[in-house]
Amino acid sequence: MNSWVQAPSTAQALVLRSQIVLAAAAGRANQQIAADLKVPQVTVGKWRRSFAALGLDGLCDAPRSGRPPKHDAAVWQKVQTLACQRPESQGRWTVRTLARKVGLPHSTVHAILNASKLQPHRIRTFTFSPDPEFEPKLLDIVGLYLNPPENALVLCIDEKPGIQALDRTQPLLPLRAKKPQSWTNEYVRHGTQTMIAALEIATGKVVAHVRNRRTSVNFLRFMNNVVRAYPDRILHVVVDNLNIHKNLAARRWLGRNLRAEPRVEIALPGGRGAAGPRQC
Numbered sequence: 001m002n003s004w005v006q007a008p009s010t011a012q013a014l015v016l017r018s019q020i021v022l023a024a025a026a027g028r029a030n031q032q033i034a035a036d037l038k039v040p041q042v043t044v045g046k047w048r049r050s051f052a053a054l055g056l057d058g059l060c061d062a063p064r065s066g067r068p069p070k071h072d073a074a075v076w077q078k079v080q081t082l083a084c085q086r087p088e089s090q091g092r093w094t095v096r097t098l099a100r101k102v103g104l105p106h107s108t109v110h111a112i113l114n115a116s117k118l119q120p121h122r123i124r125t126f127t128f129s130p131d132p133e134f135e136p137k138l139l140d141i142v143g144l145y146l147n148p149p150e151n152a153l154v155l156c157i158d159e160k161p162g163i164q165a166l167d168r169t170q171p172l173l174p175l176r177a178k179k180p181q182s183w184t185n186e187y188v189r190h191g192t193q194t195m196i197a198a199l200e201i202a203t204g205k206v207v208a209h210v211r212n213r214r215t216s217v218n219f220l221r222f223m224n225n226v227v228r229a230y231p232d233r234i235l236h237v238v239v240d241n242l243n244i245h246k247n248l249a250a251r252r253w254l255g256r257n258l259r260a261e262p263r264v265e266i267a268l269p270g271g272r273g274a275a276g277p278r279q280c
Helices: 002-006 012-025 030-037 041-059 073-083 095-102 106-116 134-146 216-229 248-259
Strands: 152-168 187-200 206-211 234-238 264-267
Touching (some): 002 012, 248 264
Parallel strands (some): 234 264
Antiparallel strands (some): 152 187, 187 206
């Protein structure tokens, strides 16, 4: 109890009650304690009786019921039910649109949603694969990432099509004292470009080429450049299930590289091809 009185973080009400009990333990009367601590004598008697009955727990405030709830369970259930349903005229609920729907202040609806841990403004995407062999393919890919074969290089290749090639109508204004670099909001379109990139899983290095279109010819040219860039390594290439990754031209290219050095193995989400690539 002395530590409560001396600790700077102790609530002042608890400090006062502790001082009352310590003074009483020293043999001082209620009237003298009240005069020294400048509190009513009835307060001294209250906390002495509470400590005598409950010990240290008697010095803490009893839990209070608080103000009765303004809205009953039916109102809470109505707000919770609507928040979990898709609105008819918009993509998702906001606090204010939901408040107008149920006829409550938006602050009340916000409090109900917070207490219910509902977040109708947030959307999280997920993907479900209908492939019955998805799990073994997933394990094969993850295993390739986590434990790559010895003396081999794992590459993850993907395309980013439709990148806008934009240019500003005026020259950039350089950085100056108290003024950041700036450019005009007006721009000129130069069509779109496709970027093909290969990510080295082990190092994070990216090899990228920019092409006008995403075609099988451009993809295989990029693959030829990748093979030439790593002449003495066995390559394990992970690609998605795009048609240009598994068409006849791609399988012929793979067949040639499986017989050459370095040997190339491709992980595809699709079925096993005639050239016998690694399937994941």
